[in-house]
Amino acid sequence: MGERDEPEVIGRRVQRLRSARGLTQRQLAEPTYTPAYISTLEAGRVRPSDAALRHIAERLGVAFEELATGRPARLVTDLRLRLTEAQRTLATGEAEHAREQYAALLAEAEGYGLDEVLATALLGLGECALDTGDISDARRCFERAEEALAGLPLPVRVPALRGRAVSHYLAGELRYAVYLLESTLDELNRGGLHDPDALLLLYASVIGPYMDMGAHARAAQAAEFALALAPRVDDPALVARMHRSVARTLLAEGRLTEADASLAKAAELYRQLQIRTELANCHWMRGYVYAQGGRLERAEQELREALTMLTAKRAGLYSSQVAVELADVLHRRDRSEEASALLHDVLGDLSSERGAVHAAAAHRLLGIIAEDGRDSEAAEEHYVRALSLLERAGAAGDLADLCRLLGDLLRRSGRVEAALDAYRTGLGHRTAPGTTTLGPAPAQPPL
Missing domain, CATH: 1.25.40.10 (Tetratricopeptide repeat domain)
Structure with missing residues (x-):
């Protein structure tokens, strides 16, 4: 038998429907059943068979599902x-x-x-x-x-687990996000639950946190697994998301042409699917690729396109993150005032609980702009704020770079001991990226 309500509930429903239609128990029972059976059924003392319920449903003029579950047909x-x-x-x-x-x-x-x-x-x-x-x-x-x-089963629960991990990641809780994703991957792989969709979703999602934590080797490995799983997955949106995540790893390895090609594949899939958020993110990442390659004019075009698309759909957090990337390009194009204004606009949308890594990036860039303008006090204030945000998020790679900037600033102002402390902090975060904040790598899928 399929899903249905308890006998008492079904009995009351049959009695209510029979009375509403002015039928006697005999009229409802004929010609297959007896009035006594209907009486027993209405009292909830018998669990009716599917055949009995179909007969009663036909006599009452309702669908079998509605009689068995109380839900309207279809x-x-x-x-x-x-x-x-x-x-x-x-x-x-x-x-x-x-x-x-x-x-x-x-x-x-x-x-x-x-x-x-x-x-x-x-x-x-x-x-x-x-x-x-x-x-x-x-x-x-x-x-x-x-x-x-x-x-x-776990593969069915993966989208919810992945969503929770991403929400922690975007809130700046990188280590916990990685823990959720890695422990789920471990459970899938060690348990032999090799569902391609579930595995690809998890591997694509863990690349971002790995990169922000400085665990580049793990990010590269996750990208390789994701690429190997892609041919087994039918969902083009999932494959497109994977291509976008893989591009971050290729970029970290200096493989700019391959990163751009991966993003182009994702963009084409998203154009077909009309998924504007993800398509905007492809423009975002392509802009980042061009910026890393020194093609600043193309980078600005791509980032402005991403920002326009995200602003149009009121994707506030993502818009703020793209704005930080755009400000960096503007600064590198000697338009620091424009960059500074953009950063101050978006800082109101970012916090330690909401986009911590990009809030830190905004303060870092504002510090650099302040240094360029010989305002050491403002620069130090921005660097310290960025440091606090990154320490909370556990973004090891960014922390090391920021400590170098802060140390250089302190050394130039004659505060040698404070500079040494900043350098030591940075060196601690550069030691074996990915091993100081992460445990053993998750089990591997059978590829």
């Missing part, structure tokens, strides 16, 4: 269709509209006790919140989705 199918529409809405960049659609679906799923629909709606709401920068709300949605999926 409810689940209709909800899934609406879920697909909400997913499409989110994919085309209308996060606020998608949030309204998912919220309505969540309310209906809660009312009818449909855990699968409820979990999918919560995942959608979490993605909407990530898009608009509501990190705390996103985390709550992903946590609730995990609870709804608690009894299901």
